[in-house]
Structure formats: C-alpha cells, structure tokens
Amino acid sequence: MCGFVGFSDAGAGQEDARVTAERMLAAVAHRGPDGSDWCHHRGVTLAHCALTFTDPDHGAQPFVSASGATAVVFNGELYNHAVLRAEVRAAGVALRTGSDTEVLVELYELLGMRMLDRLRGMFAFALHDARTGTTVLARDPMGKKPLYYTCVPDGIAFASELTALLRHPAAPRTPDVRALADYLVLQAFCAPASAVSGVCKVRPGSYVTHRHGALDEIEFWRPRLTPDRRAGRGPGRREAARRFEELFRAAVARRMTSTDRRLGVLLSGGLDSSAVAAVAQQLLPGRPVPTFSAGFADPDFDESDHARAVARHLGTEHHVVRIGGADLAGVVESELAVADEPLADPSLLPTRLVCRAAREHVRGVLTGDGADELLLGYRYFQAERAIELLLRVLPAPRLEALVRLLVRRLPARSGNLPVTHALGLLAKGLRAAPEHRFYLSTAPFGPGELPRLLTPEAGAELTGHDPFTEVSRLLRGQPGLTGVQRSQLAVVTHFLRDVILTKTDRGGMRSSLELRSPFLDLDLVEYGNSLPTGLKLHRFTGKYLLRQVAAGWLPPSVVQRTKLGFRAPVAALLRGELRPLLLDTLSPSSLRRGGLFDTGAVRLLIDDHLGGRRDTSRKLWALLVYQLWFESLTAGPRALESPAYPALS
Known part of the structure; x- marks a missing residue:
C-alpha cells in the first residue's frame, strides 16, 4: 500500500x-x-x-x-x-x-x-x-x-x-x-x-x-446483475454453494499468500469476518492468525464477546481493543480537522482505533467487507423484500400509516439500530423507487430538507440537483431487475464504494495498515452477481449461501446470528465528550464564515438533540465532520509543514 x-x-x-x-x-x-x-x-x-x-x-x-x-x-x-x-x-x-x-x-x-x-x-x-x-x-x-x-x-x-x-x-x-x-x-x-x-x-x-x-x-467494468426471471438457468443450491466456497477460498488464499508479510483479520464476531478468519486460519495450520476486535464500553454496541468466542473456536491469536467515549472523541479532535475529504460514517472512528492497535502487530489485515452487499445481508434487504410483497396487497399510503402506527406504539431507545428508529427510517422511503429507498431511509438529510438547511445563496446552486444520478447511470441498460436487485445495485453504487471502502481505506491507511477484502474479489463478485436473489436472500434470511458454506467451519450460533452492525455511539458522544466541540464548530459565527448553512436551522438541530427532544445525531455528525474539514480548507494550504520524510533528492 x-x-x-x-x-x-x-x-x-x-x-x-x-x-x-x-x-x-x-x-x-x-x-x-x-x-x-x-x-x-x-x-x-x-x-x-x-x-x-x-x-x-x-x-x-x-x-x-x-x-x-x-x-x-x-x-x-x-x-x-x-x-x-x-x-x-x-x-x-x-x-x-x-x-x-x-x-x-x-x-x-x-x-x-x-x-x-x-x-x-x-x-x-x-x-x-x-x-x-x-x-x-x-x-x-x-x-x-x-x-x-x-x-x-x-x-x-x-x-x-x-x-x-x-x-x-x-x-x-x-x-x-x-x-x-x-x-x-x-x-x-x-x-x-x-x-x-x-x-x-x-x-x-x-x-x-x-x-x-x-x-x-x-x-472498463461495472456491476451487473442477472435478472431473476432467468433464475431457471442458474445453478442449484448445492452447485452454487460448491462454486461459491471454491471462489471464496481462492479469494482468501490470494490475499494471504501473495506476500511474505504476516497478516491478521479484523474480527467483529459476525458471520462475514468469522468466515474470513476461519479460512485464513485453515490456510496456516499450527500458526495462529492474529485477530482484532473492538470492545465498546456501551453494551448496545459491543460484540467483543462474540468475537472472542469465534477466536477460541478457531484458535486465533486474539486481541480486543477497548474503546470508550474519550477514545472516540480523541480521534475526532486530533484527526478529523486534518483528515481527507469529509465522510459522515461515524464507524470510521472505531475503525481507526482498531487499525491503529492492529498495526502494532501486523502490516495488513483481512476484513469481511462486501459480504452484506454481495449477498443481501443487510436488514434493509429483508425490509425491501417485505415491501415488495406487501405493496401487492396494500397501497403505499396505507402501508406507510401502518409503519408509523407501530413506531408510535413501540418504546424509544437510543442504542445500536433500535427498532423504532429503523421503522421510522423505513417509513420515510416507502413511496420512493426501490433504488432510492435505502438512501432516503438512512440519509442524514433528505433532499427535501436541504433548502431549509442551506443558505438561500447556497441553495440556489441546487436547481435540478439529483443525488441519484450515478445510481440511474448504472441501472441504465439493466432492464428486468426486481426491486430487491435494483436496491442492491444502488447500495453497491455509493454505500459500498463511496462510504464503506472509503472508511476502510482511510481508517487503515491513517495507521499505515493495509486492509484486504476477500468478498470483493472480482471473480467472487461476478459470480455472486450472476446468482438469483433466492440464493442470497432466501425468504427473509440474508447471506443464505454463505451460511450454508460456513456451517462446516463455525458454530451454529455464529452462522445463524443476526447482524448487529459496526457503529459508534454518536448520539451519546455529541451530548457528552464532543459537546464543546459541537457547540464551537457549529456556532453561528463559525457557520457564517462559510456562508453555506442556515444558522437557525442548525441551532434547532443542536437544541433538539442536546435537550433530548429528538435524536438528530446523524444530521449533526454530518455537519460537524464537514465543518471541521471546511475550517481546515479555508485556513489555507499547510505549505510550511515539515515533510514527514527527508527532502526528496
């Protein structure tokens, strides 16, 4: 790297x-x-x-x-x-x-x-x-x-x-x-x-x-899916599992054996990274593979016990990186202002901390990134399948009203992926096209909110703006895709390529650590894209094919476990350790210097979150990350810094 x-x-x-x-x-x-x-x-x-x-x-x-x-x-x-x-x-x-x-x-x-x-x-x-x-x-x-x-x-x-x-x-x-x-x-x-x-x-x-x-x-390449209407021409489950395992093992082996350097695995304890660790350890019998996981102080975000159990089962050399609010806040205060282009995914913070700890032991690690997008592992895809079925019997307005009723009747909580939050986000995108729903349900700001958030001068530049231009470009020439397939392609277009892979590259390279992703091996990706949806999302079970293959390597509790997700407790951070930075960075005087954001709209978001009236942490996080970067940009080029190397000669 x-x-x-x-x-x-x-x-x-x-x-x-x-x-x-x-x-x-x-x-x-x-x-x-x-x-x-x-x-x-x-x-x-x-x-x-x-x-x-x-x-x-x-x-x-x-x-x-x-x-x-x-x-x-x-x-x-x-x-x-x-x-x-x-x-x-x-x-x-x-x-x-x-x-x-x-x-x-x-x-x-x-x-x-x-x-x-x-x-x-x-x-x-x-x-x-x-x-x-x-x-x-x-x-x-x-x-x-x-x-x-x-x-x-x-x-x-x-x-x-x-x-x-x-x-x-x-x-x-x-x-x-x-x-x-x-x-x-x-x-x-x-x-x-x-x-x-x-x-x-x-x-x-x-x-x-x-x-x-x-x-x-x-x-020279773009992701293409085989329409499900051709599913009858595809392989059966056993043949698909055999071929998938063959390609997956080859993908892990390529990344483990292409270098003499010792490599580790970022092990969350979920199915994806556990499968990678299992094959990596099989390739090195008698030599424990170093594995690394994050241990959060907040139990709603902590999967370290699951990772530890997988490591014991596989016999890896396991390391748990304990992460508290002060550790996460330290990354924000020391790095985000001088980091590269803004990225509103807060899981960059624990990724950076785990990568920094891993770099003390190895120069590179394997990850489970890409499996959820390739094999329809996100809960969102299950919801998309349910929407496809329900919209056959219920008009969108009635379905939307039903979801909102459930949201009102369920208790609120602020942990990792609370049910009320997930349902509320889903309701926002029910009337949208399948390829837009994921983003509209998870966006910090919906497109309709931008005119109120931006100043009139900035907002005037958005005439004809469409955030889904690239999604539309990649869907052109791919007729006959189902709603789930259209949503899968959309998730790959930006969430995988521009969010997840940017996070892993940045989190790793800030630590001089190389991250390798076997699930994104091109041969494996193209094979997965050729398979019918039912071999990836079987009824409402995502990553079906991987679960079949990994059943021989991992305990049933790992193979069958529902994905938790690798996240950071941003809502609590903004009310606690990062509160002073939030108030200073998004103060009216700071925002006026940029002339991009309406100070009153931002103030309302801050007051609502800090006052406990509603969780606006996703919005505030996106604004905080951008404004920290913007202030660094307007401070001028850091031309007088001493280079990290001796002078080029």
Whole structure:
C-alpha cells in the first residue's frame, strides 16, 4: 500500500517540481512509511511513498519500464502478480525485480489498457506513456483505493488523497455545493465529484486519460446483475454453494499468500469476518492468525464477546481493543480537522482505533467487507423484500400509516439500530423507487430538507440537483431487475464504494495498515452477481449461501446470528465528550464564515438533540465532520509543514 502524487510540469524547473512534489507527498506520508522517491519523466513529475509487501528491496517507485517509455506510481497490490509475471516473461520480457509494480508497467507496454481485464487485486495507479504523451489514471472495479485529479495550467495534477492534491499551487479550493448536497444525503462525496469544485475522483472501474490538454474517461467494468426471471438457468443450491466456497477460498488464499508479510483479520464476531478468519486460519495450520476486535464500553454496541468466542473456536491469536467515549472523541479532535475529504460514517472512528492497535502487530489485515452487499445481508434487504410483497396487497399510503402506527406504539431507545428508529427510517422511503429507498431511509438529510438547511445563496446552486444520478447511470441498460436487485445495485453504487471502502481505506491507511477484502474479489463478485436473489436472500434470511458454506467451519450460533452492525455511539458522544466541540464548530459565527448553512436551522438541530427532544445525531455528525474539514480548507494550504520524510533528492 502506498500514497502517490503527480502533475504535468512541462517547462517547469526541476527544483520547483521537486519542492511541489515534496509538499504534496508529505500530506500522504502516513500511507507509506517505508520510504519515498520521485522522478521527472518527460514532462510529468511523479512521487511515491511506500508501504511494501512485494520485493521491498527492488520495487521502489516511481518505477520506469525497461524501455524507459513508461513510468508508473501504484497504490495497491496485484494478488495474481505471480501468474501475470509468468505471462510477461513468456512474452520475452526480462523482468528485473519480484515487484508487482514492474509486472503492471511491463504488462501495459505489452497490452495497453486491455491489461485491466487481467488484473486481480486492488489498485489505483497513474502512469505516463512518453511514446504518446498520455497520462493515465485508473482505479480498480470496486474502487478500493482513492484517486483525485484536477486540471492545472500545465495539464493535470493528481494524488491519492484530496489533502495532497490541494497542496499543488494551482489546485482549486472552492467547496462544491452540489457535491455537498450529495454528501448530506449519501454520507460521502461520491465519485466522480469531490468536496472541491474542479477536483474529480476517478470512478471505480474506470480510467481517465490526459493527452495534449484533452481528458477522456473510459469505463472498463461495472456491476451487473442477472435478472431473476432467468433464475431457471442458474445453478442449484448445492452447485452454487460448491462454486461459491471454491471462489471464496481462492479469494482468501490470494490475499494471504501473495506476500511474505504476516497478516491478521479484523474480527467483529459476525458471520462475514468469522468466515474470513476461519479460512485464513485453515490456510496456516499450527500458526495462529492474529485477530482484532473492538470492545465498546456501551453494551448496545459491543460484540467483543462474540468475537472472542469465534477466536477460541478457531484458535486465533486474539486481541480486543477497548474503546470508550474519550477514545472516540480523541480521534475526532486530533484527526478529523486534518483528515481527507469529509465522510459522515461515524464507524470510521472505531475503525481507526482498531487499525491503529492492529498495526502494532501486523502490516495488513483481512476484513469481511462486501459480504452484506454481495449477498443481501443487510436488514434493509429483508425490509425491501417485505415491501415488495406487501405493496401487492396494500397501497403505499396505507402501508406507510401502518409503519408509523407501530413506531408510535413501540418504546424509544437510543442504542445500536433500535427498532423504532429503523421503522421510522423505513417509513420515510416507502413511496420512493426501490433504488432510492435505502438512501432516503438512512440519509442524514433528505433532499427535501436541504433548502431549509442551506443558505438561500447556497441553495440556489441546487436547481435540478439529483443525488441519484450515478445510481440511474448504472441501472441504465439493466432492464428486468426486481426491486430487491435494483436496491442492491444502488447500495453497491455509493454505500459500498463511496462510504464503506472509503472508511476502510482511510481508517487503515491513517495507521499505515493495509486492509484486504476477500468478498470483493472480482471473480467472487461476478459470480455472486450472476446468482438469483433466492440464493442470497432466501425468504427473509440474508447471506443464505454463505451460511450454508460456513456451517462446516463455525458454530451454529455464529452462522445463524443476526447482524448487529459496526457503529459508534454518536448520539451519546455529541451530548457528552464532543459537546464543546459541537457547540464551537457549529456556532453561528463559525457557520457564517462559510456562508453555506442556515444558522437557525442548525441551532434547532443542536437544541433538539442536546435537550433530548429528538435524536438528530446523524444530521449533526454530518455537519460537524464537514465543518471541521471546511475550517481546515479555508485556513489555507499547510505549505510550511515539515515533510514527514527527508527532502526528496
């Protein structure tokens, strides 16, 4: 894992280019503590900091091809680099190192961008082809690694993180209000937009080319589901389970055996991470795999006993990271103001703490991320199935009234996923399209709330705004999907790719820890997408196929247990440890400096939450995270900070 930056520099002096690269790279130093380097490659400057896993002695970056024509900086790992290395050698290329980066650049010179179909791993990379004067920026199909870019007078600038890109002297610094509106609904700044106007993110499964001042975007992969009406052509349950297990085991093995470094597992005690830990431990008999879990002081959020039981069953080397309110507040106060682009998922806080503790033992960990989206594990999908059935006999208004009646009659509580809260959120989205319901039921702010939240000047920029543009784009050309399938594709579009994977990348890389996700192996994803819904959500049991497969590895209590969810007690934090920060950061004077939010609307949200009248913590959290970032942005570039590395030479 690594961080990188780069920019066009035709006509610039080498010393100026070096200083700019050094300043930008210092902002992502946490992504690569093993060393850094830079190069000027025929009109483009590239710089890189490394967290090495393959051939650390010879795979230093930027890496230049044997021909000298192509230079690359690469963040990620190719899990099938051994297979690709053999193919490259068979084509007559004499490889000089054992690095997967060299395989990438030489494969490009053999196949061009057709090589993307051959890659299996997680990656974001930038390469410069001097033969054509083309700069290429690419991200893996799921978008596990970030990549930002912007046009500058000399051409293009790019970086692994927005914070680094903004240190380029020509980078824009104006907040993007339309992207902010998306964030307030979707919890993240979703590709291709970013928090800053004029700065873009490369979409997952896409690459961007820059040549002679022209930008082009090419999509090489997108998630596609097989319509359920073709279910009769699909495999039976036994055949599907056999093939799924085969692909899952291969996915875990790829991530465990592609490096000599010792790896661990983030173990929540739920089915997904427990299945990953089970296979990982089977691959290393007699060598306990390190596992790590969070132990919350609040019992409504704590799964550490379940994780401990799984660890005992599997025989892993288990570590519990105890997390209290002060620990979570400490991450907010020390990091969010200087962190990268805002993300309104509060589970980033415990993720960061667990990753920081894991880094004391290992350089990388496997996770269970992706199983809920691939195999319909969220309770939301069960609700979507129920909605499909109930709307056949009840009109939407009557169903909505029934849910609201249940909400009023059930007792309120503020723990992890209380029933009343879940039902209330569900009621908000009942009349919406299936692909919108998940977001409307979980959004910090619904689209209809934004005009009251934003100032008139900011709100005027939202004419014609649609937060679901990207969802609609990916649904085009996929007719015949059921409501559950449409909702699954929507959840993958933003919640998985822009929220979950941003959280894991950021939580891990702030700790210089690599996170690997076997459930997001491309072969496994494509197989899961080809299966009928009934093999994933069987009646109202999610992750049905995984439960069948894992029954031989794990205790029944784990296989059958209902998902709790990895969350942080934000409602209590905002009333307690973070109350002073909340009141200061969202004070009228602070908000007026930005001119984006209506001070009266925000004050009402604060008073309601702190006064106990209603839980507005999701809204306040989104606003607090954004405002902390905004204040850092308007403070100006942190150009005078000392770089984390010795000066680039």
